[in-house]
Amino acid sequence: MRKRVELRVKDAHSVPEREQLLAKILPETPKEVLEHFLIETASRSSERYVELLEYISAGTSRPSVVERLAAEEKILSLWRSAEPSLSDLYEYGGLSQDDEEELYDLLDELSNVLDEGLAGRECRREITDNVFEYLEKDDYGTHELLYDIALSACTDEDDLDYLSRTLEEQGDSLEERYGPASMMKYYKKSGDREKYLAIRLENLHRAEDYLDLAEFHRDSGDWEEAMKVAEAGLEKADGNKYTLRSFVIDRLDATGKRARATELRFDQFFSAAFFKEYLKFRRECSDEEWAAYEERVAERMKSAYPDARLFYHMHRGESSDALTILLQHGRKLYWNSDVFAAAEKLEADHPERMYDCYVRSMGNLYETAGRDVYALKARLMAAVRRVLVERLGEDAKWTAFAREVKKGNSRRAALQDEFAKVIPGWRKL
Known part of the structure; x- marks a missing residue:
């Protein structure tokens, strides 16, 4: 029997070479x-x-x-x-x-x-x-x-x-x-249609119940009945109808019924209340359709989540409205990392107001908290430094403020550690 040759990793061929050899x-x-x-x-x-x-x-x-x-x-x-x-x-x-x-x-x-x-x-x-x-x-x-x-x-x-x-x-x-x-x-x-339907029809309450029945009819090849059930669910069902609405929208798109599909997309956008849904809705509207919906979008956006409204105003170039939202909602907005990127875009035109916004959002800088809170405050403190040093050129003001915060938290090792991770020169202050 031939002696087996052990290949070392460094001797191995590349994937294409191996395929060619084999x-x-x-x-x-x-x-x-x-x-x-x-x-x-x-x-x-x-x-x-x-x-x-x-x-x-x-x-x-x-x-x-x-x-x-x-x-x-x-x-x-x-x-x-x-x-x-x-x-x-x-x-x-x-x-x-x-x-x-x-x-x-x-x-x-x-x-x-x-x-x-x-x-x-x-x-x-x-x-x-x-x-x-x-x-x-x-x-x-x-x-x-x-x-x-x-x-x-x-x-x-x-x-x-x-x-x-x-x-x-x-x-x-x-x-x-x-x-x-x-x-x-x-x-x-098991394919027992009659027994499934007997139970299902007695248990139609939530949106997922109607979706389950609609998908059953679809899988059986009966799209007409599937859409009847789904539309009934949009009217009668309890609970979140996002997935059920998507089911109906996809079928309407496939059958060329655009006006109804667009109206449901409008409802879909506001059921989710996320900025990405707004972008999706805007992208899927023709210019003519958008002209018909733009005012309705603006009106409904007033009741959306704060971060969604922030991104909406940033997207439209409405920086004053965006600043107002940041100042109103403070630190709780910054748990969404995307908010930092939006806020930074406002610094060039509104450095003083953004400095005020960041400081206010940090809240009490001398309270004991968990590392997650310290890490968030560290990111806000780094933003304060960026505005003072890079935007306003007030290095002395930054140094004085930072030293005061550092000294006041001298016994909070976890805070010092988190601040040092993201703020240049923190340990040398």
Whole structure:
């Protein structure tokens, strides 16, 4: 047997060079050598095995068997990863925060992979049985997730019957255990249209309920009914309608109904009240449409969030209005980092007013606070220095002010540290 040559990283070729070399070598490599390499590589870890199966599935004309194997290996791998933490949780009654978060992520991903419906019955039943071993014990905060996994493992009526019988053995029932949302999720996945609609139509309250039903009709190919439901939701639903409105807008755009779509975009902009939505609305309006909406935009903008109004006035070159907002709302605006960039643009034309704005926004400079507050004040103090030194040329005023602040906070090491990070020469003052 030939001696294996170990390549050091510095000897490696670039990616294009490797591809060219492999393109020459692989056609001459015996099939059994490649098969041995792939099997050996895939056997080293579940991740490599799943990666190989998914790659093969994407490149074959009959991917169903390979997809099933990949899904099953992923499901079993996720369960194997989650079970040690589950066991510790139920044995000792708790986990560290990091371990608990990791466990919830694994169980949530497991439920999502099962929802894809690719795994075979044997694998699904194995997971259901494993889950119920823990559901028979006291709840340590995971029962809801485990019940979701058991339902996600159902893809047909036989699976649902099996789950129902298992619940009955515990003195429970399908109807008592699973609420409308879970059962609708199952019936949609299993293709039982009538049972899904029976529950869904009795539970239409919030915007997401109407969106769920509209998407169901869309996926069934019935756009007319989907739009009826969505429009009804815009009129009747409770809650945030942003996503539902987007659904309607996209369809109106696709069918050329621009006037209605533009009106909904106007509502969309003000439901979000973010400056980026204003820019998006302005960009999507023709000049003629903007002329019809500009006054309405200005009127509604008066009730938008302060940072959105600040950016709106800056965008329109209305610096006086922008300054007023900065002075009115002070430090709380500066938690949005973009506000610093907007404020700096005002310094050239309004240095004195911006100096006043920054000083007022810092509030009490001699109070004890957390590092996050110190860091924010440090950025504002750096802005004060920029205005005094670079805009107004008042170096002496800056030095006197900075020394006073530094001396008054001599025992606040965290403040000194944060100020020194962003203010040139702070430690030498």
